[in-house]
Amino acid sequence: MPITRRKTLGLIGGGTIFAAAAGIGGFAATRTPKAALAPWATAGTYDEPRMFALSYAILAPNPHNRQPWLVELKGDDTVILHRDTARDLPHTDPFQRQLVIGLGCFLELMTIAASEIDYAVDLRIYPEGEAGPVAIATFRKGAAKDPLFAMIPHRRTCRNPYADTPIPAEVVDQLTGFATIQTQPKLVAEIRALTWEAANIEIHTPAMQRESVDLTRFGKSEINANPDGITLGGTFLEGLMAFGLLTREGQMNPESREFATYVDTYHNWLANTPAYAVITSTGNTRADQINAGRKWVRLNLQTTALGLSLQPVSQALQEYPEMSKQYATAHRLLANPGETVQMLGRLGYGPDVGKSPRWPLKTRMLDG
Numbered sequence: 001m002p003i004t005r006r007k008t009l010g011l012i013g014g015g016t017i018f019a020a021a022a023g024i025g026g027f028a029a030t031r032t033p034k035a036a037l038a039p040w041a042t043a044g045t046y047d048e049p050r051m052f053a054l055s056y057a058i059l060a061p062n063p064h065n066r067q068p069w070l071v072e073l074k075g076d077d078t079v080i081l082h083r084d085t086a087r088d089l090p091h092t093d094p095f096q097r098q099l100v101i102g103l104g105c106f107l108e109l110m111t112i113a114a115s116e117i118d119y120a121v122d123l124r125i126y127p128e129g130e131a132g133p134v135a136i137a138t139f140r141k142g143a144a145k146d147p148l149f150a151m152i153p154h155r156r157t158c159r160n161p162y163a164d165t166p167i168p169a170e171v172v173d174q175l176t177g178f179a180t181i182q183t184q185p186k187l188v189a190e191i192r193a194l195t196w197e198a199a200n201i202e203i204h205t206p207a208m209q210r211e212s213v214d215l216t217r218f219g220k221s222e223i224n225a226n227p228d229g230i231t232l233g234g235t236f237l238e239g240l241m242a243f244g245l246l247t248r249e250g251q252m253n254p255e256s257r258e259f260a261t262y263v264d265t266y267h268n269w270l271a272n273t274p275a276y277a278v279i280t281s282t283g284n285t286r287a288d289q290i291n292a293g294r295k296w297v298r299l300n301l302q303t304t305a306l307g308l309s310l311q312p313v314s315q316a317l318q319e320y321p322e323m324s325k326q327y328a329t330a331h332r333l334l335a336n337p338g339e340t341v342q343m344l345g346r347l348g349y350g351p352d353v354g355k356s357p358r359w360p361l362k363t364r365m366l367d368g
């Protein structure tokens, strides 16, 4: 089928982007990977307080949707959180900084959800140092409900162009306790240019692109079989797959038309960004990274409450040699000397997007 017209496509969650021809839609009936999305529906269906809280925690944002959490229930009040080292991202996250941020998001959602059923959570972060568990969490009765709880099922990462609408100052004010919000046009333009330069480096560095492509799930059956990583799904994209227009090989080949479309779409997202959210830390310890994740997910819940869209754009913050110049620029633009930029995100008004897949809670439990 000839490609006649380009169209940006929404995806089922996931990270990669694709734009291609219109006209293949309707290829299949429903291609929704229901099993992969089931954890969003089963959240909150547990009576046991820790399971209740964990069923929301697994909905946390996390890099490449690797879901690097492994949990263990101990006694009747304790959760031990481990990082699943089989889920590392050795190329784009060589020091596991981003994975640890994702675990911070997990701990924060667990704590918020526990508050909904009147449990406070005492967290000990890396209590045995880096070789031990990420956290030991003790649940005890008595907590004030966290109003952000209601946003957990609605939070998304929005990979789309955002409207050219400035964020009103009174809305920005409601985010300032959560992150640094950059709306100043000159700085926004500089960050936009930086994120595009960094994205280009990543997609043209074969080891980095390979890491993403290897984690891409093509179509409903791959997504249901491995409900993680970067997901490409839906009737239209599966149509393209069936016609050989969307393939692993194409995603790896800078000479292919598919790759060019991918680059164009990515550029279109990044170019259409009216503001940025930034989280920095004075140190860069594991505890700082956990803390950054806790802040990030609270920001993402608050943006959800305010009808704003958010997407991390992490490439310039990644610690591999090809990115060192952009890493330095990001730190010059966004942080004070000596600080670490832990998260950078595009912020604006984007369209509604679908949920991303999750492994069921039971599969992420050591004793499950």
Ligand SMILES: Cc1cc2nc3c(=O)[nH]c(=O)nc-3n(C[C@H](O)[C@H](O)[C@H](O)COP(=O)(O)O)c2cc1C
Binding pocket: 013, 014, 015, 059, 060, 061, 062, 063, 064, 065, 098, 099, 101, 102, 105, 155, 156, 157, 158, 159, 229, 311, 312, 313, 314, 315, 355, 356
């Ligand atoms: C530390 C961290 C870094 C991330 N970096 C990116 C990124 O560079 N680009 C992107 O599109 N999403 C990024 N994400 C978002 C994840 O891909 C997303 O949370 C995951 O795919 C699950 O989707 P959801 O947030 O819609 O539930 C990042 C998330 C975290 C926590």
